[in-house]
């Protein structure tokens with residue numbers, strides 16, 4: 618059994634990331650606070666390197682590899698932010714990286730991944746299994762597989778975003794975090810334990826993919842088919858073996874939001890905060906907007922997880 622990550626691991630990850638990851642800004646908006654009657658602190662990981670918090674976990678995991686593993690390199694399977702995070706981290710640390718991506722991955726993501734110097738191995742989403750391809754590459758070439766969320770070093774790295782938020786603004790009454798496989802939420806819970814033990818953690822996932830909520834409420838990991846939602850960074854089928862127990866232990870509740878609510882939140886980010894946020898990055902704020910009456914007068918953190926969205930798609934979502 619893998620040893621679960623601890624709050625100390627989040628601290629150690631923060632030290633490893635210093636000078637490599639951006640310390641992203643915390644934004645506030647008087648207008649949002651007046652509308653919600655709540656003091657909201659946005660931790661803006663859309664300004665992180667490669668455009669999302671995933672850099673934190675990937676860089677932390679890669680920087681812990683020994684010399685032999687570094688020489689052989691790493692492999693990841695993802696069409697989204699994790700791929701770019703692994704590719705960029707590998708380039709910074711001087712390791713070869715191989716990314717397994719579907720033939721129909723968006724051109725911008727393929728270009729970004731190639732731009733970071735990674736090798737791309739394509740596969741057919743409908744007939745081939747990316748996990749099997751990743752495992753085969755790892756075995757044949759001696760590569761280290763870096764999973765997108767269910768790994769202690771990835772979880773600890775993701776927790777550093779919330780750690781910085783608490784360092785910058787002090788203790789909070791509640792923290793809203795988007796939820797896919799649970800790396801960001803479980804890491805944030807560990808960080809809260811260190812710096813804001815009274816803070817209540819709320820996970821937020823897309824309505825179409827409510828496996829996290831069902832798992833949280835039933836006490837066992839629920840698996841679902843790939844959900845159909847605009848929140849492409851949260852199209853996970855199940856929480857992880859490491860992330861789930863932490864979420865179950867430390868999180869207060871898990872909520873779901875509709876795609877329409879995501880677009881509404883995206884619009885507020887654009888018009889009021891003047892920031893570009895990808896659909897998945899809108900999950901946490903979308904839930905807080907609906908639940909605000911229950912948080913009246915409180916100090917509430919919102920993790921804005923990423924800003925990677927093709928501009929054509931962004932414009933289409935906002936004008937639909």
Ligand SMILES: *Cc1c(COP(=O)(O)O)cnc(C)c1O
Pocket residue numbers: 669670671697698699765766775795796797798799800801802850851853895897898922923924
């Ligand atoms: C990966 C990702 C998430 C979900 O994170 P998990 O650790 O899988 O729960 C949320 N937002 C963005 C932008 C992501 O890239």
